[in-house]
Amino acid sequence: MATQNSRSAARLMMAPAVVLFLGWMLIPLSMTLFFSFKKFLPLRGDSLENGLEWVGFANYTRFVGSSSFWPSVTATLTIVAGVLVITVILGILLAILLDQPMWGQGVVRIMVIAPFFVMPTVSALVWKNLFMDSVNGFFAHVWRGFGAMPVEWLSQASMPSLIVIISWQWLPFATLILLTAMQSLDSEQLEAAEMDGAPVLSRFFFIMLPHLGRAITIVILIQTIFLLSIFAEIFVTTGGAFGTKTLTYLIFQRVLESQNVGLGSAGGVYAIILANIVAIFLMRIVGKNLDA
């Protein structure tokens, strides 16, 4: 099939895409790297035309040295882990529920998927103002209804609140992927297990869960990629206060609020490293589900 000829033709035709893709990736990456070694404070008159001062690893040491660095790494990982746990567990339960034949199945499925179509900014605003507001929010009314003091969700329980908001956003994605996997489970396997004397819970753990293994892996990997760079939800709700400042948010503050492009770029490089560490970890733990 693949003769010498057709292979070189294939390479030639693929070349534009590869070049474009490399440019797409490499240009921002190398600019980030470039800026991270420079002193670049636009408000103090630094600019590319005047030439930027080379500062070596000063930006890197300052970024790590800042008191907000380690908390931001912890915050990032907490959000990723919290959302993953909630979406995977609830996603599996919802997928099982939606897989049952029931009245109005089509409508229910669309409603479950709906949150995914809401823009992150909008959903965060809805949660912040309609649900979690301590005066007029829905929860405040419920709390008062029970005679309790309304909770200041976004300041007193900022991290759990944020995790709930983001989980709500991502639950449809997890449910959708897990539901399609669930539908591909051969019902005869479940019936065979039933005949073999496996009660409901055993059928879930021995048959369904292993069958869903690959789908769960995919959900975890894809969500992690997106969750590491969560931004809008934090910007809209807490603005990075109350311990919800993630690495992404910290970089944003360094570049835009303190107008220090060099320091922000160094943060960006750290973010890339963190993402890779997480990715390697995940691949080690769950990646083996993907082969075979």
Add this chain to the structure above:
Amino acid sequence: MGRIVLNKVTKKFGDVEVIPPLDLTIEDGEFTVFVGPSGCGKSTLLRLIAGLEDVSSGQIQIDDTDATPLPPAKRGLAMVFQSYALYPHMSVRKNIAFPLRMAKLDKDEITKRVEAAASVLNLTDYLDRKPGQLSGGQRQRVAIGRAIVREPSAFLFDEPLSNLDAALRVGMRLEIGELHKRLATTMIYVTHDQVEAMTMADKIVVLQAGVIEQVGSPLELYKTPKNTFVAGFIGSPKMNLLTGSEAQKHNAHTIGIRPEHLKIVSAGEGWRGTVGVSEHLGSDTFIHVKCEAFPDPITVRATGEVDIRYGTEIHVAPDLTHLHRFDDRGLRLG
């Protein structure tokens, strides 16, 4: 033990009655085959016995106790599915051990029983493979292994051989027959292949549209089919069913004559016709003959090789001692 009694069992899917009231007794140790055309309700009946479907009315007794309200696991039956339904992420060993693990047997006992089953089924070398790495016949044997380790009171098979090639099917047919002789456990076997039914069964149940047409031993069904449906369904090639003036000569609406009971005779005797296609099997030759007396061609069996050309004239006569007569409702006469 494994005596199964169905008492006025019916099954409806919505408004459609797939099984009208049905009575059937399967004796302990019997190899019973349900046979019938596609869609006649064989699988449904088997699943009702297994407990995977609820009966709409009626009662199922297993060993003289009412099993109708029992869940599948409590009925003490084992089932082999058409798709085998092996657990793909478990090794062969784990697959076979699964029912024992669910029954909470201790580890040594499980190992012992799994290995015994594997050696009976020639699976010892494959115990650590996943089902995906096995051939169709091996998968089939794993499915049977998973069924036998539990020592059930009866086995249910739903077309277990239909995914295998012809040669393997013959082999597995013998193996299942062998297994039945050795275990002497009740087996219910569903198939739409009447050859499987004839070769394996102690008792055949012929179904059509959820109704039992006849129950009996293979030879009973062969020799005295109760009606034209059974007559046409059992036996290969099919019995010739003839209507019209020839049938009236025998005071019947329809007469049936099997291909092996038709003789080629010399000119002037029997029915005149022309030779159509003939199928040479070596041991037998099946000749399709277009007779003037009947609209449809009839099949004639000649033993050994016969030199007969397409289109030549031929005369055939029935062996009148083996003539089957049916009335206008298709029921057997005399």
